[in-house]
Amino acid sequence: MPAPLKHFINYALIGMIAGLAAWGTLVLSHWVPSWGSLSSFVVHGLSASLGWGALLFAAEPVSKHHPVSEMGFRLLAGALLGALAGWLAFSLADILLAHQTPLTIARPFGWMVLGMLMSGVCSLFHSRTDHLLQDLLRGLLGGLIGGILVEIIALFPFDATAQLVALIAFGFGFQTTFAVFELFPEHAVLRLINGPRAGQSWLIRTGPLHLGYRPGNQVRISGYTEVCPNHAVLRREAKNWALQNLDSGGTLEVNFRGVQQQTLKDGDIIKVGSALLQYSES
């Protein structure tokens, strides 16, 4: 299966599963006897974003087949962060409501802020600010499009089943906006060709891309010897991608020649520590 298609399917499926989880937590919230002084609007937003955030935050380990423990941690942390972001976002939307804004505007606004917050958090979790602005924008757009989908469904009788459909549609809309954003620039693919994780591929998108075994790296090469925590970085240079060794003492080879910096061309073989990666352009 071509890497971009697989990437897209992953995004869409994660979004839809997140919608399902969001509905689950939303229904659970109905069974909580008291929510104190929180208005029902905020409670709904908060509980839905709890399930949604958990899945969204776990998207990366899921799509890259990271260890289960990491996935579990991400699910829990994501639930917490999602609930927080949901509370914040829908409290803001609630203020709009109090100022006579119709629900059909306030609710997508809440989703928009939530999307922005969550994708910002995901971006910051990589402790890199390279993509922060881009991710914030993506989250904003994704939330807006997902929110509009929800409003369209809410035009029809809006019962629990419709809510489920709406939340799944929201997740789908949000994530596909995300994916389209990634596919839009010309993409290249990095594929691991040896070792335990052979066959894993990464879509190279805009902005610098870090290689290494540390969890914060976009291209995370774990399970290979001689790979440094922060080994190398891929940067866009004019129309090409350039690979640069980060000053970490690890070896970096392009076509089996040690390099410090090298512009990549189609078919190049990159050796990071003991891992072999194939670079191919679309």
Place this chain on the structure above:
Amino acid sequence: MLLCLWSTTILANPALQVLGSDSSQAGTESRHHLYVALPESVTQDSYFPYNLKVSSNSQSLLIEDVKPRREHQALEVLFFVPSAWQQEDPAQILQQIRQIPLPEGTLASFSWDGDWESWEDPPEQIRVRQEPFPQALRRAIRKLEVLPERRRVVVLLSDALPLSELDGQQVLEQVALRQSSLFVLDLSKTKGPLSPAWDRVRIPADSLPEGLRAWEQLLQKLNAEWTLTYQNPHWNSEAVQVRLETRDANGSAVAEWEVPALNSWPTPKAPLVSAGAALILALLGVGGLWHWNRPRQIQPEGMGFLLLNPKERGGVIDVSAEGGTLEFLTKIRTRRKLRLSANLHRVILTPQDGTLLLEDKNYKNALLINRRRSHRRVLQDGDLLDVGEMVLLFLNPKQQQEAPRTHSEAPGTPVGPKDFLKPNGPVRKQTPTLQFPDIRNDFPLVRNVVSIGRSHLNDLRLNNPEVSLRHAKIVKVGGQYKLVNLAGDSTLVNGRRVEQRFLREGDEVTIGDCVFRFRVSRSGSRGKGSRAESSGSNRTHENV
């Protein structure tokens, strides 16, 4: 859906009067209606912008609509007679129902088997079908047409009705779809087995006079001249006091009204089981997706080549351990025609030490091994072959299994004697360490002289071809540590070649291709005190 509940009205101005309220909730949205009598000043105005104000807890609420009752709308009351009564004499029942007071001009009909019969002119013979009550009710509701000229209210005479058999939410929605409202009138003291959802709908009255009073209030509400629709996002489980105000030249009028608590309304509450099912399904979905995303690359059982050309499926081409020639590559079917060298039969593979020796006897073949022109090589696992346009990766599972053994010996990996890694007794906190980027354990400098080099005899062994057998040493001189170059010109500190130099906290030492950092204390540069201390000592070094 319209539901009916009442509480006392505080009247400040008889002209402004709240006659009733109800709420409809679907999903996260709740809409509230107040049935009001408005002062003439409001009615004469076009009500945009409203000089009406609705507030709750001094927070003003969004008024969506103010609708006058349409004069031509006639009130129609439809009585649904409980199945329990079917056993009795229909005429007697009819007589009983007729006692329910109706305002003048009200249309009425009744049903007990799903067909609506005229109130005024009841059929002689009442057909009684033997079917369960929920089915009859659903059928009766289905038979209602949407008539814009009528305001309909379906009255369930709930006396001993087995309401628990009914999907209340569905019935309410069905009634609402037909622009009608539902009212449950309990005319008896007996309490049937009501489901919790229906208990809320029921009028909080269990005696006939109470029920009738509620009925009268319902009629009053239905006859209200104005319907005011508003949103209250702050509406939660508490009962809310709503304040209706109007201000005009004649002064202001205020009416207050208590909208009953959320618990009074049947919310579309999906069962807890469905939430659990959704969450479990989501987790299963995540697990499935995770599994689907596992790296998939076929590993050959014996030796083989992996076709790496992009857009090719990337299957494994098995190679027999007996060797042979590369001729078989021409027979491989690829999606795109890949050009290959002409003389592949002259490229010979011969078995050697569990792997293959590749020899190119032709010398004219465009054969690259690891992207370099070569004619002879003992193939290793992970070697890359470019045969014409074909890109092949040599895979040898036997060598992969051996890989962990060779790992510690791999170039660039520092290896120290065991006693050095684990010094006898505790290491003092102030003992400086050498920190390697890809190795978790630091090397504490517990000896006064630490030699570094490729040879086994060194305290710190760096296995890298760029490192000399005895490359450098670190000597403790009066509490400071000095790096001394012993061979060659590849001993660097912070990128500068040095012969000897006192090391400072955080210095980056490069020996051959190996890079490590010098740390004064094991807490690294995190401790403020140690940093200050080391920077203080740095100055003295510079003076030296």
